[in-house]
Amino acid sequence: MRPQLLVGGLLVAVLGALLFVVQLPFLYFWSLPLALGGGVMALASFFMSEGEGPVTAPPGYRFCVFCTNPVPIGAERCSRCNGLQPRGE
Numbered sequence: 001m002r003p004q005l006l007v008g009g010l011l012v013a014v015l016g017a018l019l020f021v022v023q024l025p026f027l028y029f030w031s032l033p034l035a036l037g038g039g040v041m042a043l044a045s046f047f048m049s050e051g052e053g054p055v056t057a058p059p060g061y062r063f064c065v066f067c068t069n070p071v072p073i074g075a076e077r078c079s080r081c082n083g084l085q086p087r088g089e
């Protein structure tokens with residue numbers, strides 16, 4: 001769930017709906033794509049993981065010191081770059 005994307009999508013959808021209602025000559029053309037795109041954005045935000053993903057490792061994991069791939073805590077080597085992980089913690 002990404003709140004920024006949800007808010008952005010809703011704003012775009014509202015803008016599209018507004019253009020659809022007002023029916024300005026040229027902007028009317030953009031009303032349906034905007035409304036649909038905004039709706040898709042808002043919907044997609046529910047299926048996307050938290051935006052802070054790259055910043056905090058999932059529970060039980062930490063980032064590889066070489067390639068920042070999530071590595072299980074206690075694992076000796078990274079599964080992606082095979083880098084030796086520092087011990088402890």
Ligand SMILES: [Zn+2]
Pocket residue numbers: 064065066067068069078079080081082083
């Ligand atoms: Zn690595």
